[in-house]
Each structure stands twice: as structure tokens, then as C-alpha cells.
Amino acid sequence: MSKLKGRAWVFGDDVDTDLIYHNKYLAETDPKAMPQYAFEYYPGMEAFAKTVKPGDFVVAGKNFGCGSSREHAVYCLQYAGIPCILAETCSRIYYRNAINNGYPVLFVKGLSEAIRTNKISNGDILEVDLAAGEITNLSNGMKFSGDGVGELENDIMKAGGLFPYLKAKAAKNAE
């Protein structure tokens, strides 16, 4: 995979799913309609949905996506064209929901501290090599490294998500 380049939208630790995608819009069933509500309730990020561009990155500290099980909180970023989630850690349900949709998550060491100390700030341009797990902040030259997901998760991701994975598995078993 080639290197990705884009703007950073930076968030703190313990960003809960209500801040990513508020419970007010839970009745939505069309993933493509979900980006318009992304981060509406995150103080200071109200403009996110209107100004985010495909290729931008969401950067967060520890325990990103804690709280609800709503998959809307993954779809609203995935369908906004954000190529991957960069976080020090993700909450477990959020992590599953991302993997199950073939949506890359990179666990980046020291990201929480880097955000607190402004080593990554809103609007910085990042270069991300997903395969190598390397991130360079082109705005200040700082480098970060991330851990990829486990083997099974990687297989599910590569298949494009849980449905394509299970369908391929069923087809293989039928051979």
C-alpha cells in the first residue's frame, strides 16, 4: 500500500461514541447518511462534518470509541472518506466494529502524550504508511510507529470485513 497523506483532526483520550456520533441519530440505517452527524457533539469540533475532506485523518489518544456499541460511530468516519483511525488504543467494541468493516485501525505508541504536548495538532499534515505502521508529522518532522492488528483481524480486514470474510470461508469449505 502506498503512503497516505492528509490533514489531522486531533482528539483527546476516552472519546466516547456519543461524541463521535450522537444518540440523537441512532435511528439512521443508511451508512452513507451518517457522516453528516460526525462529531456534532464534540466541543470545538462542530464544524468537522462540514469541513472534513476525504483523505483527512482522525487522530486520538487512549480508549477511542468507548461507550455504546453503535456501528454508526465507525460508518460516519469511514463513509466520510477518512482512510483509517490513528489512536493509541481503541475501545473493544469500536475496534471490532472497525475490523468487521475492513476499516484500518493503527494503534500508535505515545499518541496520547503527543497530543497533550502538541506534537500532533489540528491541521498538521501527516504521512501514513499503513503497511509499515509508520506515521510522519510533515508539519514538524516527528515520527511515530504503530502496531497492526492481530492475525485473524488482519485476515478479516484484508477480506474487506466480516461478511466478505465469512462468505469466502464458506465458499472455500464448499470446494
Next chain:
Amino acid sequence: MGKTAIVKIMERAARKPVEVGQRVWCHIDLASARDFGGANCVLQFEQEMGKDAKVWDPEKVAFTFDLQAPSHSEKVSNNQKIIREFAKRQGIRHVFDVNHGIGQHVMLEAGLIKPGDVVLGTDSHMNLLGAVGAFATGVGNSDVAAAYINGINWFRVPETMKINVTGKFAKGVCMRDLLTYIVGDLGAGGMDFLAVEFTGETIDRATLAERITLCSMVTEMSGKVPIIMPNGQVLDWLVERAGREVIDRVNTLSADPNAEYCKVLNYDVTDLVPMASCPDSPDNVRPVHEIAGTVVDQVHIGSCSNGRFEDIKAAYEVLMAGGGKVNPNVRTIITPSTVETQLECARAGMIEKFLEAGIIFTNPTCALCTAEHYGALPSGDIGCSTTNRNFIGKVGKGSHTYLMSPMTAMATAVRGCITDPRDILL
């Protein structure tokens, strides 16, 4: 070394020996979804597998309607209809429509949950079913809908933390206070990806309602699943509902005495005082007496954490001790978790007293956990609630919520400001 309960449960579900850290495919005992997420499951399953595709086992699929019961928006009404029609086409019997209550509680009362069961649900508080030893986990729509294909899903075998609880609660202090204390102690990420076994004399004596309260908030520490194997009256209650197989499950799936835990924590509740989660996160915890006097606009007692009969009864006792009226400046709402709970409250004569006190006593639903529920807070209002989350703007943009026990919530409703229930009870 021996095995923890979760390892035994996952070996049963994977039908092979498992090790901590391993990814395994588990057989699902029950794939449930709510009127939130449920329609997404149905639409996704049919889009991926075709309109004629069948779920693997209609007896192992359930739907519960609790987000909006009854629905008050066309969108949710439509989602509920999508679910009803799917269930009909698929021959799914376990549909708990808008006249039942909160999903996990309703399925538990209906005898659908046994110790060791692997239960999926589109509710992050599914894991409160760990209160009867089930491995129940909140998941998104993909996990549930994909499980419909052939009844399996993937899991990482988690490490297990053990929390040992001793001592007796003082008057005015309850399991919710312990839980709030633990959330404050461990923080929002304190149980990240872990299974948690609760043990000790305090747990052995605990009622089902108390166990549910304790297990419901493991989510707020990012835990995967809490486990309390049923004993005593809880075991009897469950056998009556779910059959004698429950006893075999408890015997075969309980942790070995020499099981290996990644961490063991001890809490003694003897000197515990009423606790509250302050705005705007569950782990922002302080003793109630430190925030006493804070004027509040609304009190809501209910939710999957504290909406059972014992919870409402504890609130009732504080109300009666406090003169039987709530402060006219505080909108006070009680929402029982299920119709069974609602009936118990009715039979105990409590509902009449609540209504005379100036309280709104509602039908069973998910209580004030979303801004789309009745009782949503306007900007600037302060709410007190026995629900499990007080994230920024969760029940109304610009509002703030304190989380607390049913006793503290009712003491607050009576006095009109945050009040330590011991001030009324003692």
C-alpha cells in the same frame, strides 16, 4: 494452573481447548438486537446474503424493543416494523415488542439466558448478563448480522481480573456506590479488553438486582465481560426460569480455585459512603457529601443498571422517610426495567405513593440514556440519574448529569438539591 470461568466458557463455545490471547470462533447461543441496531442488522443481512437467506437457527435469534417503547418517531416506528416483518419471515419467536421492557432484563426473565451462554446484542450493556454467568457482549450490527449466517463469531480469549468484595453496606449505601467507587478507582480504560470475575462474601450474598448493577458498569471501564456464577437465591431464581441445565453449567464452568488472574483487587464496603459520578464522565467520582447542596432540575431513576424492583423499592423507602413528596422544582421520573418489575411495584402499592408524591412513573423502557427519550434535558439543566453514562451532552446538548444510586437520587428529588440519603434515612 487452573482455568478461569471465561476460559471454560470459551472452550465450551469454541468446542476446543483455548488459551488466553488466542482468537477463536465461538458458537453463539443467542444473537439479539434492539430496535436500535436491529433494523441495521436485518438490512445488512439481506443486502449481503439475499432476501431469501435464512438465519442459522430462529430459536437463537431475539429482538427487543426498548430504545423507544412505544416509538415516538416515524423513523424508529419504521425500524421496528422492519424487525417485526423479518422475524415473521424467518420464524423468529423471541420478539419482545414495545410492551416488555429493557432487552437484557426481559430475555433474562424469559429464561433465555444460562450461565456460559455466548450472547450477542446491539447494546453495550449486554454484559450485565454476566450477573448470571453468561458471556454476553455488546456488539455492532455487523457482528450480529454475520452471526445469522452460521451462528459463529470471532473473539479474543481475554485475561481475567478478579475483584474480591468483603463487608456489609452501611444504611444508605448500596452496590451502586461500590460500583461508582470502582469506576473512579480504575478509570474509563481500567478494564480494557479484560474479563472480570466478582467474588467474595458481599457478592455471594448479593441479590440479582445488585449483581446486575455491578456488572452493568463494567462497560464504563472498557471491560469485555463480567462474570458472577449464580449461587443461593439467584441460582434458584434462574433454575426456575431457564431450567435445571443451569446447575450443570455452574458446576462445570465456575473458575478453578487455582485459576490464574492477571490482577486481583480487594474492596471492603464496610466504610463506603454514597458516591456519585460528576459531569461529564462516569469516572469523575466524588463522595456525595462533597457535592451536597448542588441544585438540580431533574431526577431519573431507572435504566438497565438500576431499574429493578429492589432499586425502586430502595428509592421508595427514602421517599417515605423524607415525607412522601418530591421537591416541586425537581421533575422526577421513575422508569422500571420490565413489565414484571412494573407489576411488582404496582402490587407493593408503591406506584400510588409515587404518583401522590408528584413523581412520573413510566412504562418500562431504556430510561433517560438518550436525548431522544422523554425527559431530555435542555441546555443549562442539571440532571441526576441512575443510568450508566453522563458523557457531554448525552441527554441534551449543554446539559450535565450526575450519576448516583437510587437512594441518593430520591434523596435529591425530595430535597431539591444533591443530598446524601443518610441525611434522610438516619
